[in-house]
Amino acid sequence: xxxxxxxxxxxxxxxxxxxxxxxxxxxxxxxxxxxxxxxxxxxxxxxxxxxxxxxxxxxxxxxxxxxxxxxxxxxxxxxxxxxxxxxxxxxxxxxxxxxxxxxxxxxxxxxxxxxxxxxxxxxxxxxxxxxxxxxxxxxxxxxxxxxxxxxxxxxxxxxxxxxxxxxxxxxxxxxxxxxxxxxxxxxxxxxxxxxxxxxxxxxxxxxxx
Numbered sequence: 372x373x374x375x376x377x378x379x380x381x382x383x384x385x386x387x388x389x390x391x392x393x394x395x396x397x398x399x400x401x402x403x404x405x406x407x408x409x410x411x412x413x414x415x416x417x418x419x420x421x422x423x424x425x426x427x428x429x430x431x432x433x434x435x436x437x438x439x440x441x442x443x444x445x446x447x448x449x450x451x452x453x454x455x456x457x458x459x460x461x462x463x464x465x466x467x468x469x470x471x472x473x474x475x476x477x478x479x480x481x482x483x484x485x486x487x488x489x490x491x492x493x494x495x496x497x498x499x500x501x502x503x504x505x506x507x508x509x510x511x512x513x514x515x516x517x518x519x520x521x522x523x524x525x526x527x528x529x530x531x532x533x534x535x536x537x538x539x540x541x542x543x544x545x546x547x548x549x550x551x552x553x554x555x556x557x558x559x560x561x562x563x564x565x566x567x568x569x570x571x572x573x574x575x576x577x578x579x580x
Contacts, residue, residue: 375509377552378563379520379545385561387455390519391425397515400450401429406460408435421455435463439505446512457520457548458541461498465537468494487532495540502544506551520545522557 376393380386394401403425409415422431434441438460445452454460472489509516523541549555555567 373510373512374515374554375506375552376515376517376554376556377520377545377548378517378556378558379522379549380558381522381525384558386519386521386558387421388424388561389556389558389563390453390455390517394451394453394517395426397451399515400448401426402432402445402448402450402452402514403429404432404434404438404441404452404454406435406438406454406456406463407433408459408463435460436467439501439508442505442508442512442516445514446508448514451515451517453517453519455519457518457544458523461502461541461544462537464498464501465490465494465540468497469533487536490533490536491539495536495543498540499543499547502547506548510551510553518548518552520548 378386378390378393405418405421407414407418409418432441438454442452469490472493509518521541522545523538529535529538549567552567554565555570556563557566558564
């Protein structure tokens with residue numbers, strides 16, 4: 372049975388650094404799953420910085436979409452799996468689903484492709500089902516699993532409908548993952564806060580009343 376840890380927080384909060392410290396502390400081989408796709412120079416620089424701060428001995432798997440399949444392939448590894456990050460994975464799935472639905476909408480009616488309600492009706496349920504399956508898998512496989520995510524909803528409410536749908540998807544996905552994780556940490560200004568034990572105790576006390 373794996374020990375599943377979720378680490379979340381705002382942008383540039385120190386999440387990845389904390390996750391890498393946790394992974395290294397286990398004194399076992401580390402497999403790093405990178406979900407980023409390099410579309411421009413800025414993203415290339417970010418990826419390069421992350422690569423430079425990781426030990427060269429860590430095994431790298433670049434996988435933007437098929438996380439369930441990747442975890443299944445690694446289920447018997449005796450080590451640590453560090454995935455960074457969940458929200459980029461969600462972005463990749465959302466955009467892939469959006470493209471697929473847009474193609475279908477264009478075939479039916481060109482004006483329908485401008486309607487974002489299909490995200491909530493069709494795309495989000497599929498993605499959340501995938502997240503739930505991945506969370507369950509992270510609990511069951513042999514290696515220790517660490518996921519890094521982002522608190523997208525802590526910023527300004529986006530005026531773009533697609534951005535709002537993404538914010539909602541990220542928040543719901545983080546809730547699913549947090550329920551399944553053995554440990555949940557939020558990182559603020561480089562300092563980790565343990566959320567799981569105190570949060571569960573508070574919820575349990577409220578449900579009793």
